[in-house]
Amino acid sequence: MGDMSLLVVDDNSVALKELTDALKYLGCSDVQTVNSANEAWAMLRVKGYSGVFSVWEMPEMTGLALLRVVRSDEKHTNLPFFLSDSAFTKSKVLEAGMAGVSGLLVRPFSLESVKDKLAIMAEINGEHPPSPEEVSFDKGMGLLESGEQERALEVFQDILAEGESAETYYNIGYIKTAQGQYQEGIKAFRKATQLDRFFAKAYEAMGRAYRELGETQKAEECLQEAAQIYMTSEKDEYAEQILNEILELHPDTVNVYNSLGVLYRRRGDSATALAHYEKALKIHPNTPHIYYNIGRVHVDMENLNRATKYFRQALKLDPGFTEAKEALDAVELGQLG
Secondary structure (H helix, E strand, O other), X not given: OOOOEEEEEOOOHHHHHHHHHHHHHOOOOEEEEEOOHHXXXXXXXXXXXXXXXXXXXXXXXXXXXXXXXXXXXXXXXXXXXXXXXXXXXXXXXXXXXXXXXXXXXXXXXXXXXXXXXXXXXXXXXXXXXXXXXXXXXHHHXXXXXXXXXXXXXXXXXXXXXXXXXXXXXXXXXXXXXXXXOHHHHHHHHHHHHXXXXXXXXXXXXXXXXXXXXXXXXXXXXXXXXXXHHHHHOOOHHHHHHHHHHHHHHOOOOHHHHHHHHHHHHHHOXXXXXXXXXXHHHXXXXXXXXXXXXXXXXXXXXXXXXXXXXXXXXXXXXXXXXXXXXXXXXXXXXXXXX
């Protein structure tokens, strides 16, 4: 997907960044953003794009209006164009379909839904030949895999001279740390995460480089970030491995036990989830969210009396804890279990 050139249109800067970061996490390195449909149309007239992601509601010109303008241009008849909105009514779906939309993206979106739209885009556009940068990158990876680190490093540095990419910085960091140059490796990994804040492997490698330098606090912070990204993208095995690695650094890290509890509960292993939550509770006995999580596990295990006890304790510590109040009410009304 690295050869795709995408245009993202949204007048909400936060939503714009979220979608851009997701696209980059999924391997799209060339993502340009604009804040209005008028700017988007100006960009489309001067540059060819592989696809457009536009929010529906915008002032002056809506995303739907932009789609109609795009489809009126013979050059863009088949350009993949996706509209996003927080909710699609039947009439909106019909309007978008009649205007020639390629797909609809519901917000807040998941990585899987964005990935599906990229697959549709690739199918519409057909396969693209690799770019010169991709050819160079493959060459560098081949040298790296064959153990020729210095030659691989030269190739990756040449690629950077043409343009920055998170994956290239990551590979440079990998080579530097393999050579024992941990500070240089950390600099490269940090650049990778600045370019792609969802780059879990870079956070993970940076954490291990900090660990080699004896900087355990920074190591833990980086590993926590990697674990969180893996959990968000449901790569639970990777997350579990890193969480256990953090426990080797700091056995009393409450967030790790809590995260492990989330992982095991998601797998349906209530007993192991409960054991991790209880470890977290021993370290921090006055944290309402831990009591709430334990209550949820007891609901899963159909121990409703114990669940009630933990939800009440969570509310005692935090009377404004809405989720705990709703869970307690649901148990008492017989709606959970």
